[in-house]
Amino acid sequence: MKAAVTTTAGKPEVIQVQERPTPTVKDAWILIKIKAFGLNRSEIFTRQGDSPNVKFPRIQGIECVGEIEEDPSGTFKKGQKVAALMGGMGRDFDGGYAEYATVPLAIAFPFESNLPWTTLGAIPEMFQTVSGSLTQALDVQKAETLLIRGGTSSIGMLACQLAKHYGLTVISTTRNNDKEKHLKDNGADYVLIDDGDISSKLKQLFPDGVDKVLELIGISTLKDSLKCIKPKGIVCMTGILGGEWTMKEFTPMGDIPSLGRLTVYMGDAVNLSKTLLQDFIDAVADGSINVTVDKVFKLDDIVAAHTYMESNQAKGKIVVEV
Numbered sequence: 001m002k003a004a005v006t007t008t009a010g011k012p013e014v015i016q017v018q019e020r021p022t023p024t025v026k027d028a029w030i031l032i033k034i035k036a037f038g039l040n041r042s043e044i045f046t047r048q049g050d051s052p053n054v055k056f057p058r059i060q061g062i063e064c065v066g067e068i069e070e071d072p073s074g075t076f077k078k079g080q081k082v083a084a085l086m087g088g089m090g091r092d093f094d095g096g097y098a099e100y101a102t103v104p105l106a107i108a109f110p111f112e113s114n115l116p117w118t119t120l121g122a123i124p125e126m127f128q129t130v131s132g133s134l135t136q137a138l139d140v141q142k143a144e145t146l147l148i149r150g151g152t153s154s155i156g157m158l159a160c161q162l163a164k165h166y167g168l169t170v171i172s173t174t175r176n177n178d179k180e181k182h183l184k185d186n187g188a189d190y191v192l193i194d195d196g197d198i199s200s201k202l203k204q205l206f207p208d209g210v211d212k213v214l215e216l217i218g219i220s221t222l223k224d225s226l227k228c229i230k231p232k233g234i235v236c237m238t239g240i241l242g243g244e245w246t247m248k249e250f251t252p253m254g255d256i257p258s259l260g261r262l263t264v265y266m267g268d269a270v271n272l273s274k275t276l277l278q279d280f281i282d283a284v285a286d287g288s289i290n291v292t293v294d295k296v297f298k299l300d301d302i303v304a305a306h307t308y309m310e311s312n313q314a315k316g317k318i319v320v321e322v
């Protein structure tokens with residue numbers, strides 16, 4: 001089979017398209033014929049050698065969609081459409097950057113859909129992250145206010161659409177004035193330009209603060225995001241677009257407002273269910289949710305795809321068609 005193999009830690013060019021033996025399937029695992037996969041920013045860290053325990057060479061890719069090629073357990077028929085994600089995929093074992101992958105049954109979710117593979121490929125990890133952050137971590141409720149910090153990211157764009165679907169008022173941020181219309185077109189009620197101080201601008205719109213904050217930039221903006229919540233409001237840090245992992249100084253009684261709540265979301269396949277995924281795919285198919293795919297690459301162009309992801313030009317999900 002053809003596979004994009006990360007040969008060693010480094011720049012996008014360390015990923016080489018090679019011929020590899022098609023993997024053989026073990027007990028309680030399945031073999032998937034891959035049709036498409038979404039790119040994820042965590043795959044940049046893995047490629048750079050920053051994912052603990054990842055040994056090179058490795059076929060990366062924490063998610064994929066495709067069809068069952070072989071299932072020794074008999075759970076799925078050959079040809080069944082399936083998504084697989086996380087659970088060590090593309091890190092502890094070879095992942096989705098290939099024509100075939102073997103994955104444990106536990107991280108496979110069957111679905112039915114006539115959507116194009118390039119749309120389906122954008123969904124599993126993005127949806128799992130957004131739905132887990134909003135419903136499981138932030139416990140969003142109809143009529144609440146939600147600030148999405150890092151609104152133009154693919155996670156931020158989908159979070160806005162799902163939050164609007166649930167009946168919330170959404171404030172989205174970007175550092176880039178040119179992306180304001182893009183965020184409004186995606187459903188944001190308000191757009192704030194992020195120069196590091198969002199809390200004072202937000203208080204002009206909502207003097208008491210917002211109910212919930214989805215923090216996608218991370219450490220560099222977290223203290224300011226905590227200033228944005230109402231008493232008993234929640235900030236969930238799901239992303240680290242700012243690239244910083246550790247906060248040097250943090251004073252809980254000071255940085256967290258009284259009664260404020262701070263949590264994180266680090267989703268995995270266990271946070272998703274077959275029903276949740278199918279319902280979401282159906283909502284995309286009937287047009288009630290729009291999945292924003294920014295660009296589709298071929299597997300042969302994986303280096304260009306990683307380079308593009310690192311350039312921050314994308315305004316939606318980057319997908320690779322296999």
Ligand SMILES: NC(=O)c1ccc[n+]([C@@H]2O[C@H](COP(=O)([O-])OP(=O)(O)OC[C@H]3O[C@@H](n4cnc5c(N)ncnc54)[C@H](OP(=O)(O)O)[C@@H]3O)[C@@H](O)[C@H]2O)c1
Nearest residue numbers: 041129152153154155174175238239240241242265266267
């Ligand atoms: N916790 C989980 O389970 C989980 C799962 C998946 C992803 N994530 C995380 O969620 C975040 C979003 O992922 P994504 O794939 O949706 O991202 P993405 O689409 O690649 O995001 C791109 C946008 O991020 C903004 N950005 C980039 N670098 C930035 C910086 N240094 N400071 C501020 N903004 C910056 C830019 O927006 P502007 O130029 O418009 O400001 C850019 O357009 C990532 O941190 C990712 O690792 C978490």
